[in-house]
Amino acid sequence: MSKETFSFQTEVSRLLDIVAGSLYSNREIFLRELISNASDACDKLRHQALTAPSLIEGDSDFKIELSVDAKAKTVTVQDNGIGMNHDDLLATLGTIASSGTGAFIEQLGQDDKKDLGLIGQFGVGFYSAFMVADKVEVTTRKAGEAESWLWTSDGKGEFSIEEASCDARGTTVVLHLKKDAKEFLEPSRITHIVKTYSDHIGFPVMLAGEGDDDGETLNEASAIWTRAAKDISQEQYKEFYHHTAHAFDDPWITIHNRIEGVVSYTNLLFIPSMRPFDLFDPERKSHVKLYVNRVFITEQADGLLPPYLRFLRGVVDSEDLSLNISREMLQTDPKLAKIRNGLVKKVLGELKKKAGKDAGAYAEFWGNFGLVLKEGLVDDFTMRDKLLELARFKSTAADGLTSLADYVSRMKDGQDAIYYIVGEDETHVATSPHLEGFKAKGVEVLLFTDPVDEFWLQHITQFDEKPFKSITRGAADLDGVKADEADDTEEDKQQEDGPGLDTLIAAIKLELGEAVKDVRPSKRLTESPVCLIADEGDMDVSMERLLRRTGQMTMGLPRVLELNPGHAVVKKLSERAGGNGDDDVLKDAAHLLLDQARIAEGEAPTDPAAFAKRLAFVMERAL
Numbered sequence: 001m002s003k004e005t006f007s008f009q010t011e012v013s014r015l016l017d018i019v020a021g022s023l024y025s026n027r028e029i030f031l032r033e034l035i036s037n038a039s040d041a042c043d044k045l046r047h048q049a050l051t052a053p054s055l056i057e058g059d060s061d062f063k064i065e066l067s068v069d070a071k072a073k074t075v076t077v078q079d080n081g082i083g084m085n086h087d088d089l090l091a092t093l094g095t096i097a098s099s100g101t102g103a104f105i106e107q108l109g110q111d112d113k114k115d116l117g118l119i120g121q122f123g124v125g126f127y128s129a130f131m132v133a134d135k136v137e138v139t140t141r142k143a144g145e146a147e148s149w150l151w152t153s154d155g156k157g158e159f160s161i162e163e164a165s166c167d168a169r170g171t172t173v174v175l176h177l178k179k180d181a182k183e184f185l186e187p188s189r190i191t192h193i194v195k196t197y198s199d200h201i202g203f204p205v206m207l208a209g210e211g212d213d214d215g216e217t218l219n220e221a222s223a224i225w226t227r228a229a230k231d232i233s234q235e236q237y238k239e240f241y242h243h244t245a246h247a248f249d250d251p252w253i254t255i256h257n258r259i260e261g262v263v264s265y266t267n268l269l270f271i272p273s274m275r276p277f278d279l280f281d282p283e284r285k286s287h288v289k290l291y292v293n294r295v296f297i298t299e300q301a302d303g304l305l306p307p308y309l310r311f312l313r314g315v316v317d318s319e320d321l322s323l324n325i326s327r328e329m330l331q332t333d334p335k336l337a338k339i340r341n342g343l344v345k346k347v348l349g350e351l352k353k354k355a356g357k358d359a360g361a362y363a364e365f366w367g368n369f370g371l372v373l374k375e376g377l378v379d380d381f382t383m384r385d386k387l388l389e390l391a392r393f394k395s396t397a398a399d400g401l402t403s404l405a406d407y408v409s410r411m412k413d414g415q416d417a418i419y420y421i422v423g424e425d426e427t428h429v430a431t432s433p434h435l436e437g438f439k440a441k442g443v444e445v446l447l448f449t450d451p452v453d454e455f456w457l458q459h460i461t462q463f464d465e466k467p468f469k470s471i472t473r474g475a476a477d478l479d480g481v482k483a484d485e486a487d488d489t490e491e492d493k494q495q496e497d498g499p500g501l502d503t504l505i506a507a508i509k510l511e512l513g514e515a516v517k518d519v520r521p522s523k524r525l526t527e528s529p530v531c532l533i534a535d536e537g538d539m540d541v542s543m544e545r546l547l548r549r550t551g552q553m554t555m556g557l558p559r560v561l562e563l564n565p566g567h568a569v570v571k572k573l574s575e576r577a578g579g580n581g582d583d584d585v586l587k588d589a590a591h592l593l594l595d596q597a598r599i600a601e602g603e604a605p606t607d608p609a610a611f612a613k614r615l616a617f618v619m620e621r622a623l
């Protein structure tokens, strides 16, 4: 086959323009990215060789070799990993498969400082080579195949592929250094970079000497998690985290320990300090890599960790799993289930410790990953109590976040439930009329503003033996709660229901008919005249709203309309109702009150045109 020339995908071209056209402070990371790819390639082949040993026959010692040629002004990175064939080259070096990369390129284009440190996270680390090189040659042969290929590009819009001849499998990347990148011809510089960024790589990274000697191994070349924690510096953990997670932030927690038991394993897990961009991918995939006896098996070990811990990064290595276990078998392997159990407990335990030690840092973690962790309240009933302890919520009583235990410790004498309100956004929820009576009595209400809250509340009915109670559903009877001293006057205001109230309620019920389930005097209102609530046993208001918004429900259920007997409007209407049952003003008022309650919840009036007409009429009479 003769030489073929291809254009880079538009996104790649854009990335290359940015990469080549600016000055970077940390362009040395190109070496980290190429070594990382070489290491991945060795991992992949070692895994395939488990079932096809002939692939590595005669050459089973994986290694990554670096060399510099001062005369030719080249740096070379060579591996004996899996290699690439013609199709692989086309699919990987020239196109971008990973989602999220477009946004990264956009942002990079606007950023003056252009920090390419994070390039690896977006599956485009290879292109960082063009920070230091104006020509890159990749010679490669796939394990088990006969043909080899040469991929060449100057990073300016096009690349070419032609047949090559190489006698060994694997990949050799040759960088022709730019004029201003000669510093990377210095062996001491290369050594320093490898020690800084690639020490944790599990294969030897060697630097060839000037002569023909084998060169020296620059890195530790043993899997970092097999070493004792006391021998590993924070810096080394961080570099390993960057490599394995394709991340660029600092790990927030590092959990490195070994379990000896029926099933023995080592885990080196990290919780990122920033949200990974694919956290809410619908697939909810785990990103923790599974190794068996130091051999990489898979990053998609479904049963290894529950989806609600998918923010974890790192590795788990067990010698007790079978090496050639398939992914399907893994899911049902009882040993893996044991490991999973141990890991979940460990991670939740560490979180609890952290929450106790540093509430501020924990609140930040919760801001990043609380939404994901809360999924566990629905998914994993065995861990419910532990997860409830870890959960944090906004509340009417405290700025910031509160735990349920703290809420319970603040409960009033006579208060027998944990009160909450669910809604879409905090400001809206915090001003809801339903809160009035609770505020007046100094009773704290939790503000649940995440969509997932509605779902775990279907499964979990209590904490510390106190039932959860929605303040928008069922009766709100705060009579038993002792009010704060200062609020005594408030209580005195709770006057006796006037004689006309019953008549008023009967008249409103008659007028509104099917539109409401019932009309009742309210104990939760102090300022607003009306509000709507869900009847005890009916679906809560917020759940219904959610279902209607997602199209799973069209008509709302009729609600209970509550009247505030202390409100001037209700008092006046009661007096009027006491005199005459059949009164047009009362009829209009009934509809207006219902619509007003709907509007206060952010809903539209049932019949906007009729509402406008009635409102105009009432104003006219008042004026």
Ligand code: ADP
Binding pocket: 033, 037, 038, 040, 041, 079, 081, 082, 083, 084, 092, 093, 120, 122, 123, 124, 125, 126, 127, 171
């Ligand atoms: P990522 O490593 O995140 O996938 P890169 O841009 O670094 O992104 O590499 C793109 C792809 O090119 C890799 O996924 C791999 O398929 C292929 N590749 C790069 N370098 C090598 C190599 N040394 N051996 C085999 N494949 C490689």
Ligand code: MG
Binding pocket: 033, 036, 037, 120, 123, 124, 125, 126
């Ligand atoms: Mg890479």
